Amino acid sequence: SLVSLKPILDAAVQYGYGQGAFNVNAVAQAKAVIEVHEMFRAPAVLQGADLANGFMGGCVDFTKATLEDKKRGAKRIADAVRKYGENASIPVVLHLDHGRDFDSCKAAIDGGYTSVMIDGSSLPFEENVELTREVVKYAHERGVSVEGELGVLAGVEDHVFAADSTYTNPLKAVEFFKKTQVDALAISYGTMHGASKGKNVKLRRQIPIAIRECMAHEGITGGLVSHGSSTVPAYIVKEINTLGGDIQNAYGISIEELREAISCGINKINVDTDIRLAVTRNLKELFCGRPQLRESASVGDVYRLLEANKDKFDPRVFLPPLMDTVMFGEVKDEDTQAVMECV
Numbered sequence: 155s156l157v158s159l160k161p162i163l164d165a166a167v168q169y170g171y172g173q174g175a176f177n178v179n180a181v182a183q184a185k186a187v188i189e190v191h192e193m194f195r196a197p198a199v200l201q202g203a204d205l206a207n208g209f210m211g212g213c214v215d216f217t218k219a220t221l222e223d224k225k226r227g228a229k230r231i232a233d234a235v236r237k238y239g240e241n242a243s244i245p246v247v248l249h250l251d252h253g254r255d256f257d258s259c260k261a262a263i264d265g266g267y268t269s270v271m272i273d274g275s276s277l278p279f280e281e282n283v284e285l286t287r288e289v290v291k292y293a294h295e296r297g298v299s300v301e302g303e304l305g306v307l308a309g310v311e312d313h314v315f316a317a318d319s320t321y322t323n324p325l326k327a328v329e330f331f332k333k334t335q336v337d338a339l340a341i342s343y344g345t346m347h348g349a350s351k352g353k354n355v356k357l358r359r360q361i362p363i364a365i366r367e368c369m370a371h372e373g374i375t376g377g378l379v380s381h382g383s384s385t386v387p388a389y390i391v392k393e394i395n396t397l398g399g400d401i402q403n404a405y406g407i408s409i410e411e412l413r414e415a416i417s418c419g420i421n422k423i424n425v426d427t428d429i430r431l432a433v434t435r436n437l438k439e440l441f442c443g444r445p446q447l448r449e450s451a452s453v454g455d456v457y458r459l460l461e462a463n464k465d466k467f468d469p470r471v472f473l474p475p476l477m478d479t480v481m482f483g484e485v486k487d488e489d490t491q492a493v494m495e496c497v
């Protein structure tokens with residue numbers, strides 16, 4: 155069944171485990187994520203980022219997605235997740251990741267998302283509160299949960315020079331929960347988005363510990379979210395590079411650090427980069443193993459985009475020639491079938 159994030163995170167908070175949350179950029183990925191979670195008998199949290207909705211709405215250059223694209227994409231992925239999720243043996247959440255404004259959140263909610271993130275972390279505190287409250291009002295009236303963000307994620311390298319002020323201030327976190335009534339809060343404590351997190355990143359465990367202590371003092375039980383938590387498996391990066399890729403300085407957060415973070419009060423672990431890396435590896439392997447595909451009328455352009463973007467690992471850069479398949483999950487022929495199996 156489709157549920158909001160709230161009951162899923164309530165359980166994670168109560169029993170002290172971390173709930174994985176995985177980003178998808180195609181209908182086929184949503185299906186795969188649900189199937190894998192069913193295998194492990196765990197609740198599934200699927201995330202479509204704001205721009206992912208634009209891509210799934212058919213915007214070939216996803217960086218230029220319009221509100222109309224996002225509306226189309228949100229409805230498309232929500233319809234698919236409802237179809238797969240309704241018959242699943244596990245609860246399924248469809249969560250908007252990094253909603254940038256009220257309209258993006260509204261598009262997701264109206265399209266059928268059961269949870270949204272409003273990311274006002276780049277705004278001054280009071281403006282972030284105001285924007286988040288507006289989204290909470292619209293969402294909660296419709297049974298949809300909300301994640302907010304406080305603090306700015308940055309590279310560990312940046313922190314050598316930058317003040318610790320970009321980390322989440324525990325007292326402000328409590329004030330934010332109280333003023334906005336969010337169900338979950340993304341915090342900054344040393345993680346970073348993308349594949350260049352730096353070698354041997356040590357997370358600032360004191361931050362979630364302090365936030366949890368301040369929350370407990372006020373009787374607040376909301377979830378704490380760890381963004382930028384991909385582990386960036388070295389073997390996948392190596393395979394990509396062996397297959398002609400050029401991805402340098404790729405390091406993630408170690409599983410040990412994530413485990414530690416969970417024991418310090420983190421409840422939701424966001425992963426996107428690892429999936430993108432895996433899809434990129436799979437695509438390269440496919441074209442390497444079946445060179446005749448490079449000339450295929452339906453998927454040859456995917457190969458040429460892979461070759462032209464050796465340092466990239468965002469499948470949305472490679473998949474636009476297969477937009478119809480990505481959008482509708484329907485395969486045209488054997489070759490598109492082979493590519494979609496990589497996704």
Ligand code: G3H
Pocket residue numbers: 177203204205206251252347381382426427
């Ligand atoms: O956390 C951020 C996501 O990994 C970024 O996704 O490229 O769809 O905005 P996006």
Ligand code: 13P
Pocket residue numbers: 177251252346347348349380381382383384385424425426427428
């Ligand atoms: P990664 O880039 O580490 O996968 O982080 C994903 C994320 O935070 C999605 O919101």
Ligand code: NA
Pocket residue numbers: 273275276303305306307
């Ligand atoms: Na942010």
Ligand code: ZN
Pocket residue numbers: 252347381382424
């Ligand atoms: Zn994130």
